Amino acid sequence: MPRLLGMITALTASGVLLAQSTGVAANAYETYYGGYHTVKAHYAHLDDVTAAYPSLAYPVIYGKSWRKTDLRAICLTKKNAGDCKQKPNSAKPRFLLMAQVHAREITTGDMAWRWIDHLTANYGKDTEVTKLMDSTEMWVIPIANPDGVEIVQSGGATPKYQRKNANDSNGTCTPNGQIGIDLNRNFNTHHGVPGASTDPCDETYRGPSAASEPETKALQGLMGKLFPDTRGEGDSTPASADTRGMMITLHSAGDxxxxxxxxxxxxxxxxxxxLRAMAKDMGAITGYVHGTVPEVLGISAGGSTEDWIYDQLGVPGYTFEVGARSGECSAFFPPYSCQEGTHWPKIRPALMYAAAKAAAPYRPS
Ligand SMILES: [Zn+2]
Structure with missing residues (x-):
């Protein structure tokens, strides 16, 4: 689509100018299904934010997907020398938000986009945002599974229900199955316990081995560079009380x-x-229920992102299931208006809470 590419390039070139008045311009990006941004648009957005806010934004490529697409993150903070480096002992605590590891959960990429805009456009204007950006590194991965999202968006007005990555080397799964590995069952933590499938065409296929997928490996690699390990061996061993950091991975569609x-x-x-006390607080903010996966969903799930970061690094990790129990804003593909009207007003304050916790998440409050 050369015409659209031209538009994005033009916007990038003028990003600084645009930012002086209204931040990065809306509505100039490639969308599908009534307003959801494509992978290309998300990446253009990261470029534009970086250009518009050079003192606040630092772009990172942390790996390549199965199809060799760049895996991209952005570090947002009021930059001092040494900030946003991929080294665990950072001067500032870190809050990592990631979205769309499950590709069809399109609400979540939109939440990440809004979070990036919220932090940059309101720096120096909103006291709470300014304080957080001065004190904390905010890392955002808007699209953790870009290959899967490209499959979803290829449906256009009828998005495809792709959940997993695009690795078809374990089976092509036609006509009814779904290719790929469930990245949220592929992390190197309790991989292989009941609750994930060994069938390559199942939606919870855990992959041939722990961290077999490039997307998983890259996420584990990045997180290992962002947070020091503060937890010893054993499932019941606590992380040290002076642990810093916080991670939220956004999923949908639940509450x-x-x-x-x-x-x-x-x-x-x-x-x-x-972990429970913070979940309770974030539940109160959003109106969502809280608990472990077995408590809330009645299933177990080995190899998930939040289990991995807590297991390997001691950092508190959460899944937000963003959504509603019923009505038009429930399910995977809500009308785009649900993002602004229903989901973002709940998620924004919960993310602000989480980011503020990154300095000392296990300190009794
Ligand atoms: Zn999910």
Whole structure:
């Protein structure tokens, strides 16, 4: 689509100018299904934000997907020398938000887009945003599974229900199955426990081995560079009280705040009380229920993102299931107006809460 590419390039070139008045311009990006942004648009957005806010934004490529698409993140903070480096012992605490690891959960990429705009456009204007941006590194991965999202958006006005990545080397799954590996069952933590499938065409296919997928490996690699390990071995060992950091991975469509452990019913994290207290607060903010996956959903799930970051690094990790229990703003593909009208007003304050917790998440409040 050369015409559209031209538009995006033009916007990038003039991004600084635009930002002086109204931030990065809306409505100039490639969309599908009534307003949802394509992978190309998300990446152009990262470029434009970086150009518009050079003192606040630092772009990162942290790997390549199965189809060799760049895996991209952005670090947002009032930059001092040494900020946004991929080294664990950072001067500032870090809050990592990621979205669309499950491709068809299109609400979540939109939440990440709005979060990026919220932090940059309101710096120096909103006291709370300014304070957070001065004190904390805000890392955002808007599209953790770009290959899967490209499959979803290829449906246009009828988005495809692709959940997993695009790796078809374990089976092509035609005519009824779905190719790929469920990245949220592929992390190197309790991989292979009941609750994920060994069938390559199943929606929860865990992959041939732990962290077999390039997207998973890249996420684990990045997180390992962003956070020091503060937790010893053993499922019930707590992370140290002076742990810094916070991670939220956005999913849809439900209305839940989920935290470790997910891999087994009854398993209790060493930091359960703190994890639960923060989940309760974020549940109160959003109106969502909270608990571990076995508690809330009645299933177990090994190899999930939040189990991995807590297991390997001691950092509190949460899944937000963004959505509604019923009505037009429920399910995977709500009308685009639901993002502004229903989901964002709930998610924005919960993300602000989470970001503020990154400095000392396990400190009793
Ligand atoms: Zn999901």
């Amino acid at each position: 839940m705040i989920l935290f470790p452990w997910n891999f087994q019913k009854g398993a209790k994290a060493g930091n359960d009380a703190s």
